Amino acid sequence: MTPALPLALLGLTDAAFSGFRAYAGRDARIRKGRANVRAALRGLAVGAVLLLVPALAAVLWLAAAADRDRAYDTLAAGGRGFLLPLTCYAVAVALSLAAYFLLPFRAGTLAMVIGLGPLTLLRPLAVAAGCLAALLNGGGRPSLLVAGLAGAAVLCVEPAVHRRWYREVR
Amino acid sequence: MDRLEISDLIVAFDPHDGRRLPVRRAEVVEQLRAAGDARAARIVAGLPAGPDGVLEPAAVDRLLIGVHTELQRLSEELRIGRRLVHLLGPLLTAIRTTGVRGPYRLVDVGCGLGYLIRWLAATGALGPDVELVGVDLDAALVGEADRLARAEGLSCRFVHGDAFALPEAATVYVSTGVLHHFSEPALADFFRAQGASPALAFCHYDIAATGLAPVGAWVFHRARMRHPLGRHDGVASARRAHSDEALLRAAAAAGMRALLYEPRRAANPFCTTLRPVLAVRPPLEAPLRAALGRASRRLLGDEHFTPAAA
Ligand SMILES: C[S@@+](CC[C@H](N)C(=O)[O-])C[C@H]1O[C@@H](n2cnc3c(N)ncnc32)[C@H](O)[C@@H]1O
Numbered sequence: 116m117t118p119a120l121p122l123a124l125l126g127l128t129d130a131a132f133s134g135f136r137a138y139a140g141r142d143a144r145i146r147k148g149r150a151n152v153r154a155a156l157r158g159l160a161v162g163a164v165l166l167l168v169p170a171l172a173a174v175l176w177l178a179a180a181a182d183r184d185r186a187y188d189t190l191a192a193g194g195r196g197f198l199l200p201l202t203c204y205a206v207a208v209a210l211s212l213a214a215y216f217l218l219p220f221r222a223g224t225l226a227m228v229i230g231l232g233p234l235t236l237l238r239p240l241a242v243a244a245g246c247l248a249a250l251l252n253g254g255g256r257p258s259l260l261v262a263g264l265a266g267a268a269v270l271c272v273e274p275a276v277h278r279r280w281y282r283e284v285r
Numbered sequence: 286m287d288r289l290e291i292s293d294l295i296v297a298f299d300p301h302d303g304r305r306l307p308v309r310r311a312e313v314v315e316q317l318r319a320a321g322d323a324r325a326a327r328i329v330a331g332l333p334a335g336p337d338g339v340l341e342p343a344a345v346d347r348l349l350i351g352v353h354t355e356l357q358r359l360s361e362e363l364r365i366g367r368r369l370v371h372l373l374g375p376l377l378t379a380i381r382t383t384g385v386r387g388p389y390r391l392v393d394v395g396c397g398l399g400y401l402i403r404w405l406a407a408t409g410a411l412g413p414d415v416e417l418v419g420v421d422l423d424a425a426l427v428g429e430a431d432r433l434a435r436a437e438g439l440s441c442r443f444v445h446g447d448a449f450a451l452p453e454a455a456t457v458y459v460s461t462g463v464l465h466h467f468s469e470p471a472l473a474d475f476f477r478a479q480g481a482s483p484a485l486a487f488c489h490y491d492i493a494a495t496g497l498a499p500v501g502a503w504v505f506h507r508a509r510m511r512h513p514l515g516r517h518d519g520v521a522s523a524r525r526a527h528s529d530e531a532l533l534r535a536a537a538a539a540g541m542r543a544l545l546y547e548p549r550r551a552a553n554p555f556c557t558t559l560r561p562v563l564a565v566r567p568p569l570e571a572p573l574r575a576a577l578g579r580a581s582r583r584l585l586g587d588e589h590f591t592p593a594a595a
Pocket of ligand 1: 357399420421423426460461462
């Protein structure tokens with residue numbers, strides 16, 4: 116199975132959350148539902164553009180390879196490696212979010228204190244672990260490059276959205 | 286020595302008329318250095334000042350509004366509003382059952398941007414017979430609170446004033462994240478003034494003083510706040526938080542029945558980021574416990590604390 120689709124889904128979901136975070140803390144109004152959605156869409160748009168870079172790098176590398184099947188297998192192995200730590204991270208986030216929204220507020224606080232807060236700080240580490248796993252899973256240098264580009268793209272979404280739309284407190 | 290909070294030092298007000306006083310940047314930097322806080326000193330040294338060395342008031346106001354806006358995000362994520370209603374709902378029920386006629390007035394002392402008051406107004410969580418008022422010493426913050434409330438058409442009010450002079454009479458005084466700004470003697474004065482007022486109760490939430498608090502504050506302010514000032518003050522405030530015992534001792538000065546809800550011994554520190562010290566007129570305690578139901582087991586008075594435990 117090609118890991119491209121789940122990777123793209125994960126990357127875009129992360130971009131939407133990044134958009135939300137870029138806006139959070141910039142608007143003290145109480146009712147922010149629409150503004151939150153708009154921020155998430157902005158993150159999604161920026162993420163979609165930035166993620167074209169690793170996608171293009173992968174396509175170019177495949178196009179230039181002498182043995183395309185082998186090159187594809189190498190990239191796919193790297194992609195599966197990349198996916199593993201990121202999936203663990205995504206599951207941890209999803210569980211924390213579910214606990215936060217579904218459980219009573221005391222347990223919700225717990226989900227925030229030991230889940231969502233620290234997980235935000237651990238995001239760059241999860242990306243780094245993904246890159247390492249891409250290499251170790253037999254993806255070689257091309258996978259490391261593509262993974263590095265994808266990781267950088269994903270980590271750039273929040274600062275980019277923040278700088279473009281949410282520099283000032285409203 | 287207690288850590289200092291930058292936001293306490295870069296604004297000053299005349300205690301008598303609330304006028305803004307000039308603050309010399311070099312003096313604040315020196316004070317922070319003398320307290321051994323080089324990082325805070327660097328943050329202040331980077332703030333804009335005029336040719337006379339006085340911190341620019343407009344720039345300081347903008348900065349503090351920005352930091353408080355980020356702070357509000359933490360309150361939103363930690364659902365401070367709901368946490369408060371969990372206790373204040375039953376408290377108001379108790380007040381209603383004792384035959385005191387409404388409307389009741391809830392005053393949030395040191396309301397900052399007024400998140401709590403505006404959230405209560407937006408959700409109507411306490412009922413239509415509760416008038417909502419926010420008070421703060423900082424004119425720029427209450428001004429912004431008022432602007433935000435009007436922008437969303439919320440029915441609540443904001444007043445510029447000092448917590449120790451109680452500019453607004455209340456049925457219930459509340460606050461969040463304010464107590465750690467006061468020293469222990471000042472805290473007793475703060476509670477005493479409320480005890481001497483006609484208020485029936487007060488309920489002040491502050492950071493639970495656990496070993497975990499500074500670590501949690503570091504993680505949260507690092508993950509959720511952008512300005513170094515907010516990050517610094519977040520951890521400093523967790524370090525300064527008063528212990529359960531100190532709060533109960535100070536609250537006793539009010540001459541009411543002083544209680545703690547969810548103190549350390551009755552709550553998991555991972556689930557309790559802010560917890561309140563409260564005091565009620567003695568006839569209110571029984572109806573409050575009845576209205577709280579099973580949760581009233583988390584409401585402890587000084588009989589649960591040994592005097593030596595301070
Ligand atoms: C850490 S902020 C908390 C703001 C808000 N309650 C919140 O939870 O976000 C403390 C607030 O207390 C205010 N404050 C400090 N001393 C005060 C006093 N003596 N009277 C009124 N407000 C005071 C400050 O201006 C500041 O806005």
